[in-house]
Amino acid sequence: QVQLQQWGAGLLKPSETLSLTCAVYGGSFSDYYWSWIRQPPGKGLEWIGEVNHSGGTHYNSSLKSRLITSVDTSRNQFSLKLTSMTAADTAVYYCARGRKVGAARAPFDIWGQGTMATVSS
Amino acid sequence: DIQMTQSPSTLSASVGDRVTITCRASQNINSWLAWYQQKPGKAPKLLIYEASNLETGVPSSFSGSGSGTEFTLTISSLQPDDFATYYCQQYNSYPTFGQGSKVEIK
Numbered sequence: 001q002v003q004l005q006q007w008g009a010g011l012l013k014p015s016e017t018l019s020l021t022c023a024v025y026g027g028s029f030s031d032y033y034w035s036w037i038r039q040p041p042g043k044g045l046e047w048i049g050e051v052n053h054s055g056g057t058h059y060n061s062s063l064k065s066r067l068i069t070s071v072d073t074s075r076n077q078f079s080l081k082l083t084s085m086t087a088a089d090t091a092v093y094y095c096a097r098g099r100k101v102g103a104a105r106a107p108f109d110i111w112g113q114g115t116m117a118t119v120s121s
Numbered sequence: 122d123i124q125m126t127q128s129p130s131t132l133s134a135s136v137g138d139r140v141t142i143t144c145r146a147s148q149n150i151n152s153w154l155a156w157y158q159q160k161p162g163k164a165p166k167l168l169i170y171e172a173s174n175l176e177t178g179v180p181s182s183f184s185g186s187g188s189g190t191e192f193t194l195t196i197s198s199l200q201p202d203d204f205a206t207y208y209c210q211q212y213n214s215y216p217t218f219g220q221g222s223k224v225e226i227k
Contacts, residue, residue, distance in 0.1 A: 106212065
């Protein structure tokens with residue numbers, strides 16, 4: 001049974017960098033793309049980007065210039081950094097399992113528990 | 122980006138009611154559509170993928186239909202555990218979500 005456990009976030013000041021990590025337990029890390037998705041309070045979901053085990057990435061064009069992603073295959077973990085945070089970036093951030101490497105499309109079938117990031121001066 | 126529009130935004134219903142939520146895509150997404158259920162403070166849960174395929178473990182009271190640009194999620198008989206917010210999501214291209222439809226107690 002695959003599980004995702006994530007950590008990071010918390011309270012940030014404007015212009016600071018958000019750092020999040022998600023660990024994959026109980027399944028294959030290298031077979032999938034792993035995504036980040038966020039949800040501002042009381043609002044809908046926004047896909048941030050995805051990464052695979054070899055560092056291949058695809059990003060939401062609206063966030064691309066502020067995103068840095070990485071993977072640690074030895075620990076089955078992937079990470080996100082979002083720079084120059086503003087109040088508009090305040091949200092719950094989720095990690096999720098997406099499509100298989102080599103496949104074109106898939107929904108998000110497994111999700112982390114979510115972590116809140118609040119930007120306030 | 123492909124825009125996803127759900128209706129209604131809020132729906133008031135009673136236990137046992139049949140409930141239908143509609144999702145429209147701004148362009149053809151074939152059948153690359155998923156439905157999720159989200160409860161307060163929890164991550165979304167995948168219910169349906171490829172427009173009409175039930176995810177393992179999801180009650181058969183949930184069903185999905187549609188293709189192209191118009192899709193529906195139907196709950197045949199609403200149960201107390203079904204009061205939640207539902208989101209559609211296209212994955213024909215870079216993923217985008219609908220704005221959500223909240224099913225509340227009437």
